[in-house]
Structures are given as C-alpha cells and as structure tokens.
C-alpha cells in the first residue's frame with residue numbers, strides 16, 4: 383500500500399542568529415502533521431560573530447563563500463543529532479527541508495544595467511547537508527518567488543493557513559529577531575507582513591549592557607520603566623508607516639541603528655530594555671490598528687518564536703490590546719512555540735517534492751503561484 387505520509391526534518395535559523403531549530407515530523411497528504419522529536423543547535427560563538435558581521439554587510443565575498451559551507455556543516459550536524467536522539471534510522475527519513483540562514487535580503491528592486499531585481503541570500507549549502515546526512519535535502523525557497531516578481535518573503539503564512547485554517551479570525555504573530563504577522567480570516571485573503579523589530583534590538587542591548595544573550599522570560603524588562611520620550615522617538619522610524627506588503631531585517635535594525643538610538647536612550651539600563659520591549663509590543667499594536675483591523679476583526683493573537691517566552695512582551699501586548707483580543711501562544715495549540723517555523727519549512731519542502739505550488743502571492747507579491755525550493759538528491 384502507498385505510504386500516505388512522509389517523514390521529514392524541517393530546519394530554520396532566523397535573524398536572531400541564536401542557532402538552528404530542527405523538527406522531525408510526519409507529514410500526511412492532507413498536510414496534517416505529527417511531531418516526533420525536535421532539537422536545537424546553538425551557533426558556536428565564532429560562527430555567530432562571523433554571521434553577524436555578514437548580516438551587517440561587513441564581511442568579504444571570501445567569508446560568504448566559506449560560511450555557506452560552515453553553516454551547511456552545522457545544519458547537517460543538527461539534523462544528525464536529531465536523528466540520533468529520535469532513535470529513527472536515517473533510511474526512515476524521506477527528506478530534509480532547510481530554510482538556511484539569511485545573511486542578506488533586498489526587498490526593494492535594485493537596477494543594474496537594465497536589469498531591475500530584488501534579491502535574497504540564504505546560506506547553509508544544501509548539497510553539504512544532503513551529503514553529510516545522506517538524506518535528500520531541499521532548500522533555497524526564496525529565490526523562485528523573487529524570480530516570479532515577489533519579495534521572497536514571508537513564506538511561513540502558506541503553512542499558517544494550512545495549520546490554523548480560517549474559521550476563527552486570527553493573527554499569527556511570530557516574534558523572532560523580527561516580528562511577523564499572518565492574518566487568517568474568511569473576510570479577506572491571507573496577508574502577512576513584518577511588524578518591526580521582535581527581539582533583535584532587545585537582544586543587542588541585553589548583550590551590550592548585561593552581558594547576557596537575551597532577556598530570559600523578560601526578567602530585566604519587568605524591572606524597569608517605559609521611557610515615554612524615548613519610545614515616541616523610536617516610533618518615528620519610517621518603516622512603521624509603510625503600507626504592507628513589507629518586510630525588514632538586519633538591513634535596517636542593525637548595529638548602526640542600535641548605536642544611533644542609544645544616543646537618545648534613558649540612563650537606567652533596565653529601562654532601556656523595558657522601553658525596547660514596549661516598542662516591540664507597541665509596533666505590533668499600531669500595525670494591527672493601521673493595517674489589519676480595517677480589513678478584518680481579529681478574535682485572537684497566537685504568539686510564536688522565542689519572543690513568546692518573554693513575559694514582558696506579553697504584558698505590554700495585553701496592555702495595548704485590552705480585553706477584546708485574547709493573547710495565546712502556539713503551545714495553546716499543542717505546537718512548540720519555537721518550532722512552528724521549522725515545521726513550516728518541512729511543509730514547504732513536502733510541496734516541492736510533490737511538485738505543488740507553495741508560495742502565497744497575496745503575501746509575497748509574486749505574480750503567480752510557483753513551486754519554490756531546489757533539491758539535492760542522495
């Protein structure tokens with residue numbers, strides 16, 4: 383009898399550059415899935431430093447070339463550790479699907495000669511992953527959407543639509559390095575955009591001022607006060623006024639940006655973190671008010687990504703949104719908050735192999751539905 387599911391590993395590493403999240407799961411033909419196991423691999427410090435340099439446009443072509451293979455090795459290591467942990471045999475796994483590590487994304491077309499194009503680069507070479515795991519590997523999803531005149535982002539809404547359906551009008555709000563929302567409602571086509579910084583600025587200042595990698599559970603932010611003057615200054619950023627579709631990343635909210643805003647920051651270290659945490663929540667609230675509520679009502683917000691663990695972000699979201707909207711997390715839907723994106727890329731890769739289209743032009747702006755992803759076979 384024909385197997386009606388595939389066993390897959392989805393892998394993701396986002397703009398936070400914290401490391402790789404991998405999920406081993408079964409995906410059935412109707413796209414429902416069962417998670418078998420998961421694993422995360424933290425980037426070694428010197429890898430993180432080099433990636434940060436590249437993401438800040440401060441590396442050389444030689445560095446990019448080398449890091450593509452280094453990161454490929456780490457993705458393969460993460461997959462191999464996950465397989466070992468799960469006690470499945472390698473032969474039982476049908477494919478690996480990797481988002482890779484974005485080091486640059488140009489959502490606005492640039493003209494060279496008479497060629498005007500957007501571009502995006504995810505490293506973590508898929509031939510390396512496939513060779514070192516012995517498993518067919520899919521990657522490089524964004525290029526095809528860009529070739530079809532899209533922004534190549536966001537891609538996760540395709541999976542959000544399959545996972546959450548549209549019966550209840552919901553906003554699926556990821557808070558990774560950047561905040562991204564997918565709007566699911568019967569009243570409108572699925573749309574999505576980046577709301578602004580998620581953890582990226584919080585992480586930067588926690589590392590600088592407290593020598594910690596991030597504000598665990600929002601503990602630091604919960605100790606300080608919002609500096610309203612600095613918050614209004616931060617809210618003047620032009621990105622927030624742009625109409626969707628829009629996407630952003632380290633191209634804007636980078637180290638230079640952080641240094642610039644630091645000049646206007648309050649003296650109290652805790653309050654710097656509190657205000658940046660409020661900024662993440664406020665930009666989410668403002669974006670919903672401007673760009674979502676005019677199209678559809680929303681009954682609940684489902685938070686995901688590492689920011690879903692930040693109690694101060696949740697506190698501010700509850701403050702801004704009030705009682706009319708429930709703030710939930712993916713774990714309320716029995717999905718690990720940090721794994722949804724890895725699951726999403728497994729679903730995207732499943733489509734690539736099945737030759738099914740897997741972009742949502744209403745989200746990326748592409749001129750048509752295309753099959754994203756390229757395959758390295760074993």
Ligand SMILES: Nc1ncnc2c1ncn2[C@@H]1O[C@H](COP(=O)(O)OP(=O)(O)O)[C@@H](O)[C@H]1O
Pocket residue numbers: 395396397398399400401557558559560581585596597598599600686687688689691692693720
């Ligand atoms: N327990 C926690 N409390 C607060 N923040 C957390 C926690 N765990 C993770 N994070 C935040 O989430 C970030 C990683 O989230 P992730 O969803 O992996 O983002 P990305 O997709 O950008 O890599 C970390 O850099 C950190 O800021």
Ligand SMILES: [Mg+2]
Pocket residue numbers: 394395396397398399400401402403558
């Ligand atoms: Mg991450």
